[in-house]
Amino acid sequence: MYIVTAQDMRELDRQTIERLGIPAVALMENAGRAIAEEIIKLCRRRFGGADTSAAWTLGTSRTVQDGGARQPGRTEAGALDRSPDGGAYSPGGTRGDGVYGPDGTWVGRVYGPDGAWAGRVYGPDGTWGDGVYGPDGAWAGRVYGPDGTQGTGGGPGIKRPGFTVSGDAALTLGRAGAEHWLVLVGKGNNGGDGIAAARHLREAGIAVTLVYAAAPESLAGEAALQRDAAAAMGLPAVVYGRDRVDFAACSGILDALLGTGSAGAPRGAYAELIAAANGSGKPVVSADIPSRLDADTGQTHKPCIHAAVTVCLAFLKRGLLQYPGAGNAGQVVVRSIGIPAALAREGGGPASLLTPEVLRTRLQGDVSRRRSPEGHKGTYGHVLLAAGSLSMSGAGLLAARAALRAGCGLVTWALPSMLLPYVIGAAPELMLAAAGGENGTWSAGTAAEVLRLSTGRDVTAVGPGLGRFPGDQEWLRALWEGIDAPMVIDADALNMLADSDYSSWTSRRHPVILTPHPGEMARLAGISTAEVQRDRIGLALAYAREHGVTLVLKGAHTVVATPEGEAYVNITGHPGMGTGGAGDVLTGIIAGLLAQGLNAAQAAAFGVYLHGLAGERAARQRHDPSALIAGDIIEAL
Numbered sequence: 001m002y003i004v005t006a007q008d009m010r011e012l013d014r015q016t017i018e019r020l021g022i023p024a025v026a027l028m029e030n031a032g033r034a035i036a037e038e039i040i041k042l043c044r045r046r047f048g049g050a051d052t053s054a055a056w057t058l059g060t061s062r063t064v065q066d067g068g069a070r071q072p073g074r075t076e077a078g079a080l081d082r083s084p085d086g087g088a089y090s091p092g093g094t095r096g097d098g099v100y101g102p103d104g105t106w107v108g109r110v111y112g113p114d115g116a117w118a119g120r121v122y123g124p125d126g127t128w129g130d131g132v133y134g135p136d137g138a139w140a141g142r143v144y145g146p147d148g149t150q151g152t153g154g155g156p157g158i159k160r161p162g163f164t165v166s167g168d169a170a171l172t173l174g175r176a177g178a179e180h181w182l183v184l185v186g187k188g189n190n191g192g193d194g195i196a197a198a199r200h201l202r203e204a205g206i207a208v209t210l211v212y213a214a215a216p217e218s219l220a221g222e223a224a225l226q227r228d229a230a231a232a233m234g235l236p237a238v239v240y241g242r243d244r245v246d247f248a249a250c251s252g253i254l255d256a257l258l259g260t261g262s263a264g265a266p267r268g269a270y271a272e273l274i275a276a277a278n279g280s281g282k283p284v285v286s287a288d289i290p291s292r293l294d295a296d297t298g299q300t301h302k303p304c305i306h307a308a309v310t311v312c313l314a315f316l317k318r319g320l321l322q323y324p325g326a327g328n329a330g331q332v333v334v335r336s337i338g339i340p341a342a343l344a345r346e347g348g349g350p351a352s353l354l355t356p357e358v359l360r361t362r363l364q365g366d367v368s369r370r371r372s373p374e375g376h377k378g379t380y381g382h383v384l385l386a387a388g389s390l391s392m393s394g395a396g397l398l399a400a401r402a403a404l405r406a407g408c409g410l411v412t413w414a415l416p417s418m419l420l421p422y423v424i425g426a427a428p429e430l431m432l433a434a435a436g437g438e439n440g441t442w443s444a445g446t447a448a449e450v451l452r453l454s455t456g457r458d459v460t461a462v463g464p465g466l467g468r469f470p471g472d473q474e475w476l477r478a479l480w481e482g483i484d485a486p487m488v489i490d491a492d493a494l495n496m497l498a499d500s501d502y503s504s505w506t507s508r509r510h511p512v513i514l515t516p517h518p519g520e521m522a523r524l525a526g527i528s529t530a531e532v533q534r535d536r537i538g539l540a541l542a543y544a545r546e547h548g549v550t551l552v553l554k555g556a557h558t559v560v561a562t563p564e565g566e567a568y569v570n571i572t573g574h575p576g577m578g579t580g581g582a583g584d585v586l587t588g589i590i591a592g593l594l595a596q597g598l599n600a601a602q603a604a605a606f607g608v609y610l611h612g613l614a615g616e617r618a619a620r621q622r623h624d625p626s627a628l629i630a631g632d633i634i635e636a637l
């Protein structure tokens with residue numbers, strides 16, 4: 001799934017209209033329909049009473065859909081609310097709403113532990129799935145498969161007909177009469193999308209009222225066309241500031257105020273409508289992006305809509321993945337509006353969401369972790385790790401063990417000689433090599449020994465628990481220029497780089513992967529941590545390209561950027577992984593994957609993805625994400 005900027009989007013929009021000849025209003029129509037379908041799905045979930053608000057959910061989880069296919073294994077209830085088979089479980093053991101397998105297809109019925117039906121079951125396209133029974137065993141609703149034909153359930157008196165006729169299920173709502181949606185309309189194309197959606201909602205029997213933020217006469221182009229169509233259909237409309245708007249009486253709000261064409265803080269009526277929508281307590285669905293979220297950076301202007309669902313149009317906008325904006329977007333659903341993905345590919349497809357599919361196709365990595373039947377420890381590579389010091393020996397141990405769990409054949413851990421007796425036996429699978437000073441710290445003179453140890457090794461990782469020491473910049477330079485294999489550089493080794501003018505060092509034949517957290521990134525880039533966080537994707541892309549490195553910018557939604565100008569944004573993992581040593585584990589995983597022959601982009605991306613998945617699995621085993629410690633991630637790999 002591609003991730004784009006507002007500028008990319010405008011260009012893709014232009015090409016679709018000019019090169020393919022698809023009228024702009026057709027795109028707006030598709031947008032309106034997609035938004036209406038998602039609102040109807042939301043209404044169905046409410047009717048069904050399915051419990052998607054599991055008692056134990058993770059703040060970072062979100063569903064990202066592409067053409068109805070679910071992000072593998074992710075659920076609305078939370079990334080951790082999953083059974084091993086991909087079903088959606090809450091920690092109490094009850095299944096929640098829709099149950100999907102790892103490939104995104106629906107896999108089963110939804111029952112609570114007492115055998116009672118726990119909620120309606122919808123396929124990825126929003127149509128009903130399999131058998132639906134009430135707690136008393138009585139049939140509770142019609143049973144249709146995703147294609148609209150009757151499924152395998154069926155209660156008393158329901159027979160599979162030999163002949164079926166199905167309607168537009170995605171735009172149909174059984175109990176529409178209970179709904180009344182306010183559609184907040186801005187004067188740009190975002191507003192036009194909202195009006196188009198309102199027409200479909202009305203067709204589904206949902207009461208709608210258009211609330212114009214500006215005089216309807218100020219709308220232009222396709223948005224004006226939508227305004228006129230809505231008026232011709234007799235859709236009720238009010239103008240904010242002139243007419244009364246009753247937020248208390250509505251059942252939901254469609255935010256179509258401001259999209260990718262907006263800038264700065266919301267002005268006048270826009271600001272007031274955003275504040276009123278947020279304060280209403282009603283679910284808000286945002287068209288494309290929550291109004292006054294910066295579509296590129298994820299910065300939020302004040303006030304900014306807090307959406308329950310964001311129906312992102314065509315391609316995922318960068319700002320929806322970057323905090324704080326990601327926290328305003330709710331559940332993000334990306335819907336196609338007829339702009340071919342091939343156009344994004346042609347344009348270089350600047351960034352992608354990190355999914356198994358992207359790993360397989362765009363990165364062409366083998367994510368199976370399959371072993372050759374003829375393989376032996378020499379087949380899977382040898383990692384040299386230079387890490388650990390007296391007060392941080394655990395960092396080295398964590399990285400070394402993670403490399404082994406990532407599947408590499410051998411790991412040699414080089415560490416200060418004084419520590420050796422204490423770590424012998426801590427991980428018997430490791431090989432240990434004394435390469436540091438007697439006092440448990442590193443010294444500049446150890447560079448020669450690390451270089452010697454690196455001979456014949458497939459990858460060298462440096463940094464976890466290393467500490468700083470006199471001459472450390474020259475030490476790192478010697479390794480940078482002398483190691484004839486890929487390198488992973490982390491922690492204090494990044495700080496050494498930050499203090500050096502490493503662009504003047506002899507360029508390396510093999511790739512380098514840097515794995516900074518935001519603070520380390522700030523030092524590397526010579527800016528503040530707040531500036532790093534302002535646009536993580538943009539910064540990672542620029543830094544990786546400029547310095548010819550593969551960059552792993554850690555933090556919520558870790559960004560992997562390549563020297564070739566590609567970026568991948570990861571959404572596995574959870575805030576519980578913000579714990580000492582989790583970064584050391586990531587370094588070990590990436591090194592372990594590199595040793596097995598993955599290239600730098602594959603190892604960094606797959607490593608980050610696996611690290612997050614293992615963190616989710618570990619938290620599930622612990623029954624509480626905050627109880628997670630770094631060693632748990634290794635055990636869950």
Ligand SMILES: NC(=O)C1=CN([C@@H]2O[C@H](COP(=O)(O)OP(=O)(O)OC[C@H]3O[C@@H](n4cnc5c(N)ncnc54)[C@H](O)[C@@H]3O)[C@@H](O)[C@H]2O)[C@H](O)CC1
Pocket residue numbers: 009010012013027028031186187188189190191192193257258259260261262263264265266267270287288289313314337339
């Ligand atoms: N392929 C596509 O990209 C498609 C996108 N669609 C939708 O169109 C919007 C982008 O539309 P655009 O007209 O360019 O801009 P906006 O609707 O976001 O707003 C522009 C409008 O708002 C005024 N304005 C700007 N900033 C502010 C502010 N801070 N406060 C108040 N008012 C502001 C400005 O004067 C303009 O009048 C995209 O997000 C999609 O939703 C298409 O419908 C389908 C194709």
Ligand SMILES: [K+]
Pocket residue numbers: 190255256257258259286287288289290291
């Ligand atoms: K919006």
